[in-house]
Amino acid sequence: MSSALVWFRRDLRADDHTALHHAMTEHEQVWCVFVIDPADPARPVASGAVDFVRAALIALDRRLARDGGGLILCQGTTCEVLARLAQRLQVQQVVANRDYGPAAQALENAVARTLATVGVRWCSYKDQVIFEHTEISTQAGTPFSVFTPYKNAWLRRLDEHAVHALRLADCTTRRDRLAPPPHDLQHASILVENHPAGEVLALGRGAGSALPQDSAAAGTSAGTAAALTRLDDFLQRIDRYRELRDFPALAGTSGLSTDLRYGTVSIRHLVRAACARRSAGAETWLAELIWREFFFMILAEHPRVVEGAFHRQYDRLSFVNDPLHWSAWCAGATGYPIVDAAMRQINSTGFMHNRLRMIVASFLVKDLGIDWRTGARYFATHLTDYDLAANNGGWQWAASTGCDAQPYFRIFNPVRQSLKFDPNGQFIRRFLPELAAVPDQWIHAPWLMPAADQAASKCVIGRDYPAPIIDHAEARLQTLARFAAARA
Ligand SMILES: Cc1cc2nc3c(=O)[nH]c(=O)nc-3n(C[C@H](O)[C@H](O)[C@H](O)COP(=O)(O)OP(=O)(O)OC[C@H]3O[C@@H](n4cnc5c(N)ncnc54)[C@H](O)[C@@H]3O)c2cc1C
Numbered sequence: 001m002s003s004a005l006v007w008f009r010r011d012l013r014a015d016d017h018t019a020l021h022h023a024m025t026e027h028e029q030v031w032c033v034f035v036i037d038p039a040d041p042a043r044p045v046a047s048g049a050v051d052f053v054r055a056a057l058i059a060l061d062r063r064l065a066r067d068g069g070g071l072i073l074c075q076g077t078t079c080e081v082l083a084r085l086a087q088r089l090q091v092q093q094v095v096a097n098r099d100y101g102p103a104a105q106a107l108e109n110a111v112a113r114t115l116a117t118v119g120v121r122w123c124s125y126k127d128q129v130i131f132e133h134t135e136i137s138t139q140a141g142t143p144f145s146v147f148t149p150y151k152n153a154w155l156r157r158l159d160e161h162a163v164h165a166l167r168l169a170d171c172t173t174r175r176d177r178l179a180p181p182p183h184d185l186q187h188a189s190i191l192v193e194n195h196p197a198g199e200v201l202a203l204g205r206g207a208g209s210a211l212p213q214d215s216a217a218a219g220t221s222a223g224t225a226a227a228l229t230r231l232d233d234f235l236q237r238i239d240r241y242r243e244l245r246d247f248p249a250l251a252g253t254s255g256l257s258t259d260l261r262y263g264t265v266s267i268r269h270l271v272r273a274a275c276a277r278r279s280a281g282a283e284t285w286l287a288e289l290i291w292r293e294f295f296f297m298i299l300a301e302h303p304r305v306v307e308g309a310f311h312r313q314y315d316r317l318s319f320v321n322d323p324l325h326w327s328a329w330c331a332g333a334t335g336y337p338i339v340d341a342a343m344r345q346i347n348s349t350g351f352m353h354n355r356l357r358m359i360v361a362s363f364l365v366k367d368l369g370i371d372w373r374t375g376a377r378y379f380a381t382h383l384t385d386y387d388l389a390a391n392n393g394g395w396q397w398a399a400s401t402g403c404d405a406q407p408y409f410r411i412f413n414p415v416r417q418s419l420k421f422d423p424n425g426q427f428i429r430r431f432l433p434e435l436a437a438v439p440d441q442w443i444h445a446p447w448l449m450p451a452a453d454q455a456a457s458k459c460v461i462g463r464d465y466p467a468p469i470i471d472h473a474e475a476r477l478q479t480l481a482r483f484a485a486a487r488a
Pocket of ligand 1: 245253254255256257258260261288289291292293295352353354355357358361379383385386387388390391392393394395398
């Protein structure tokens, strides 16, 4: 009887799952495994991510168990675990869906080599993107470095493929091929539930909150059913996405980034949902899903961007890196309310709205003169939806070091951004209770508030809320000079 082992990675669902689909189609018996590897750089780190993955593993195991299967949970070095388990189960093949960061690629290569030494075949599949980096290229056959032509080429290719062809053949009839964990290996759900977070999946436990409480994207529940509920809710609002998506106080976005990060819903399902809608809002949302693939493409084609600027000249950019400014940014105590509210959001919920990610990243690099890599690492340990490709792309965009990035001379003014995207200070007040009674007129720049108003609103600057740690206009000039030096 031919048999296979499916290695689950960032694809924690049982439906519309490419590797599982192939395993069930091509083999008569199929086991499923998730490996907790302390050395795997792609493991969840932020505590919200750890909690999300724990819950998603339980949901996945239960879903597989409904069809007579289950999820085996192993801890150890991925290569050793997979080789040992493959031999123990006597499978002919191990299969998985591909990941695209340099470390993930290196791990896949090592797995393939290790399995070969024990005579087990290896196969990996495209699953977490519609088009891999090699599938969309310029007429000259080179990778794109500008988003809009990439998006147009992506959309043309999607037309050629036809959206309905994105659906995997239904393999419900093959579900009886799923095998439960052998008697001496427990179901993942039992293991996860019986061990506190400190023991299971907490290997990379970093900073951040407990389960996110506040965000639209927060995984208050994880797993495919929860992801589909979030999608259903968003589909009621998708037509207004274009107008609402930039306002952090409103539920304008989908909140699906953690689901996409850990694959509790398939990208094919989301693209089909967006294409079925045919509204301006859905079109804009689809473009965000294409940004996601654009950054996967950039990472796969230019792995050096993990640590270096996409535009090499900006590796010469000098930074100030003042430790006091860094601490103030992290704590949400810069004196700029929109920046501080955003930082308190990430610190307390594990999520930050996209507009705010752009604002705080720009502020860190272009107002405080702190290296974008330091900020990117902070996000990596605090965001529940942390994803190397999107995070690196977002930081390099804001820092103007990336491809198709914000031009270096465009420097967000934090007060104007605040006025435009949180006009009544609704978001600011939610995360900065010390500013709750500050009148709308002063909420974006409270240091300008007359002393009498400060006293009346119980927000004395320097006592209840910090004075700004830098002068934006001055910092702007210094940043332009540092960019000019790097470009010279
Ligand atoms: C500095 C910075 C860091 C970021 N770090 C991450 C990260 O670690 N993980 C992450 O998933 N996104 C990251 N983003 C992109 C974006 O902020 C989040 O994807 C978005 O806020 C998630 O909320 P949502 O699911 O409601 O998004 P929606 O607006 O509903 O978008 C739908 C999906 O499209 C994708 N998407 C949207 N915008 C982008 C984008 N600019 N780049 C790539 N993909 C995008 C996400 O998968 C998102 O879930 C970052 C952006 C910036 C500026």
